[in-house]
Amino acid sequence: MLDKRMTLAEVVGQLQNGxxxxxxxxxxxxxxxxxxxxxxxSGLTDxxxxxxxxxxxGMLAAAGRIRKLVFAFVxxxxxxxxxxxxxxxxxxxxxxxxxxxxxxxxxxxxAAFGLPFLPTRVGLGTDLAALGGLKTVTSPYxxxxxxxxxxxxxxxxxxxxxxxxxxxxxxxxxxxxxxYDEWFAKAATRCFVTAEEVVERxxxxxxxxxxxxxxxxxxxxxxxxxxxxAHPSSMPPLYGWDSKFLKAYTGAAAAEGGWAAWxxxxxxxxxxxxLAKVGGLAAVSALPLPVF
Amino acid sequence: MATLAELCILACSEAFRGGGxxxxxxxxxxxxxxxxLAKLTHTPELMMTDGExxxxxxxxxxxxxxxxxxxxxxxxxxxxxxxxxxxxxxRHAMVTPTQIDRFGQTNLSAxxxxxxxxxxxxxxVRGFPGNSVYHPNSMFIPAHSARxxxxxxxxMVSSAGYNPAKRVPGGNYTGIDLRRIVTNLCVMDxxxxxxxxxxxxxxxxxSFDEVxxxxxxxxxxxxxxxxTAIPDAGTLAIITRLDxxxxxxxxxxxxxxxxxx
Numbered sequence: 001m002l003d004k005r006m007t008l009a010e011v012v013g014q015l016q017n018g019x020x021x022x023x024x025x026x027x028x029x030x031x032x033x034x035x036x037x038x039x040x041x042s043g044l045t046d047x048x049x050x051x052x053x054x055x056x057x058g059m060l061a062a063a064g065r066i067r068k069l070v071f072a073f074v075x076x077x078x079x080x081x082x083x084x085x086x087x088x089x090x091x092x093x094x095x096x097x098x099x100x101x102x103x104x105x106x107x108x109x110x111a112a113f114g115l116p117f118l119p120t121r122v123g124l125g126t127d128l129a130a131l132g133g134l135k136t137v138t139s140p141y142x143x144x145x146x147x148x149x150x151x152x153x154x155x156x157x158x159x160x161x162x163x164x165x166x167x168x169x170x171x172x173x174x175x176x177x178x179x180y181d182e183w184f185a186k187a188a189t190r191c192f193v194t195a196e197e198v199v200e201r202x203x204x205x206x207x208x209x210x211x212x213x214x215x216x217x218x219x220x221x222x223x224x225x226x227x228x229x230a231h232p233s234s235m236p237p238l239y240g241w242d243s244k245f246l247k248a249y250t251g252a253a254a255a256e257g258g259w260a261a262w263x264x265x266x267x268x269x270x271x272x273x274x275l276a277k278v279g280g281l282a283a284v285s286a287l288p289l290p291v292f
Numbered sequence: 293m294a295t296l297a298e299l300c301i302l303a304c305s306e307a308f309r310g311g312g313x314x315x316x317x318x319x320x321x322x323x324x325x326x327x328x329l330a331k332l333t334h335t336p337e338l339m340m341t342d343g344e345x346x347x348x349x350x351x352x353x354x355x356x357x358x359x360x361x362x363x364x365x366x367x368x369x370x371x372x373x374x375x376x377x378x379x380x381x382x383r384h385a386m387v388t389p390t391q392i393d394r395f396g397q398t399n400l401s402a403x404x405x406x407x408x409x410x411x412x413x414x415x416x417v418r419g420f421p422g423n424s425v426y427h428p429n430s431m432f433i434p435a436h437s438a439r440x441x442x443x444x445x446x447x448m449v450s451s452a453g454y455n456p457a458k459r460v461p462g463g464n465y466t467g468i469d470l471r472r473i474v475t476n477l478c479v480m481d482x483x484x485x486x487x488x489x490x491x492x493x494x495x496x497x498x499s500f501d502e503v504x505x506x507x508x509x510x511x512x513x514x515x516x517x518x519x520t521a522i523p524d525a526g527t528l529a530i531i532t533r534l535d536x537x538x539x540x541x542x543x544x545x546x547x548x549x550x551x552x553x
Contacts, residue, residue, distance in 0.1 A: 026370060053416075071416055072416050072417060072418055072419070073415045073416035073417075073418045074415070074416060075415055075416075080415065081413075081414060081415065085413070086412075086413040089402070089409070089410055089413035090405075090409065090410060090411065090412070090413055091409070092406075092408050092409025095408070096407070096408075098401065098407075098416060098417060099417075100417055100418075100419055100420070100421035100422045101370075101374075101418055101419040101422070102373075102374040102378060102379065102419060102421075102422040103421070103422070105374065106374075121425050121426070121463065121464055121467070122379075122421050122422040122425060122426075123421050124425055124452060124459070124460055124463040124464075124465065125397075125421075125424065125425060125449070125452025125453070125455070125458050125459060125460075125463070125465060125468065126397075126417070126420075126421045126424070126449045126450060126451065126452050126458070127448050127449040127450075128417065128421055129460075131407045131448075136460060136462075136463075138462060144462060145462060145463070145464055146460055146461065146462030146463045147463070176344055176345035176346060176367075176369060177344065177345040177369035177370050177371060178369070178371055179369075179370050179371055180370075180371060182371070291343075291355075291356065291357055292342065292343030292344040
């Protein structure tokens with residue numbers, strides 16, 4: 001199907017319990033939160049989540065949807081420790097594969113190229129290999145160096161939030177850093193994107209911005225229009241993360257009622273409902289970009 | 293009169309001296325201002341980012357920007373960070389781990405319990421494993437204690453150090469290059485036998501016994517150990533330019549002066 005337009009619910013309908021799902025972005029930046037909320041509205045569970053984690057991981061962990069987490073960190077930057085992730089870890093309720101940030105992208109690249117692993121020095125001298133069951137390989141050349149074999153992080157699905165797409169899946173991603181979104185897309189059997197703006201034909205709408213096409217459309221399976229869809233994470237250059245919202249979200253981890261109360265109050269019955277609760281697209285668009 | 297935080301900034305900046313054309317990454321206010329101070333004084337060839345993804349030739353002051361507009365000279369996003377900086381060894385990071393042991397191994401991930409169920413979950417290892425085997429690293433610890441400088445080994449080895457028992461035979465560990473540890477009490481390096489940690493300068497009014505009492509493993513005192521330098525007026529002016537809002541005053545408890553009363 002060349003026309004890849006879908007709804008949030010249709011994307012989640014393509015996902016199944018027990019899948020391995022990669023989530024693009026980085027910490028509190030560029031997260032496909034509209035899709036995350038749609039997952040929370042569904043019964044999807046028993047997931048292996050692969051992410052440079054932020055509130056995406058925190059929410060899925062709090063809601064009990066994660067069986068296993070593949071991570072290098074979970075953080076909201078300005079709020080360094082993600083309390084819902086911490087709660088889940090300290091309760092021992094999720095399995096983990098903890099990786100270095102660089103090994104993580106190396107595993108996505110192995111998956112993208114259909115390789116069983118890629119060799120690396122990273123992890124040697126640390127507890128990662130022993131804790132994660134990572135094995136070593138020996139270079140077959142004269143150096144005979146021992147290296148860690150970083151296994152492919154093959155994904156059943158990847159979820160990204162981008163600035164623009166057309167119905168074919170010609171995407172454009174702006175901002176100072178698109179992190180490893182390109183490699184999440186390539187590591188996945190299917191990649192679904194939400195976009196701030198969906199246009200008819202990219203070649204007519206924005207032909208001058210093709211350098212922002214971080215991954216070609218053959219890697220994109222579905223496209224959903226979701227303005228404000230990264231909220232409460234940041235989506236440069238359009239909006240920053242929502243500090244006030246994130247403070248309330250993290251504060252709720254210690255409050256009575258816990259996750260159920262927070263989710264009932266905040267996730268909304270639909271994405272339109274959610275957006276209205278946070279003040280509409282105008283309020284999201286007015287959130288200042290973070291200063292580092 | 294200089295504060296202890298300002299003395300630490302000067303001491304941290306020395307870690308970057310003569311570093312060459314590499315990315316100087318200071319994580320946290322004191323290391324970041326220190327990297328900027330190094331670039332503006334003794335090591336102009338250093339490279340650094342705006343704290344996000346752009347390379348700047350003029351270090352960006354920390355805190356709210358006000359009218360200040362960073363000027364971008366290059367691009368170094370996370371999407372290129374491992375191939376451009378970390379895995380090519382072209383970086384020196386100064387970080388603040390939660391634990392450090394006598395081998396220079398550090399922990400940023402979790403405390404106590406098991407890996408399945410830690411007692412205290414922190415950030416995760418982030419990029420520490422790769423940093424530690426590929427490029428120089430230094431540390432800044434604002435509250436020197438035996439909890440940070442722990443006895444035995446750190447709970448979860450997030451970055452590699454000089455521990456022979458942790459070295460898988462045949463691995464290449466030549467990239468492990470631990471430089472300085474600056475704390476609120478002293479400056480240390482890894483210059484002892486078998487990279488043992490030693491005190492190379494004591495901050496004004498601090499004794500070696502005090503440092504040892506706040507450390508969970510035996511320390512050495514370098515033969516040439518002296519007193520850590522107090523920043524002069526010119527240095528303080530640069531520090532103030534790089535931290536115009538005085539964020540450094542919140543780094544060390546009670547923001548004491550560099551020279552103890």
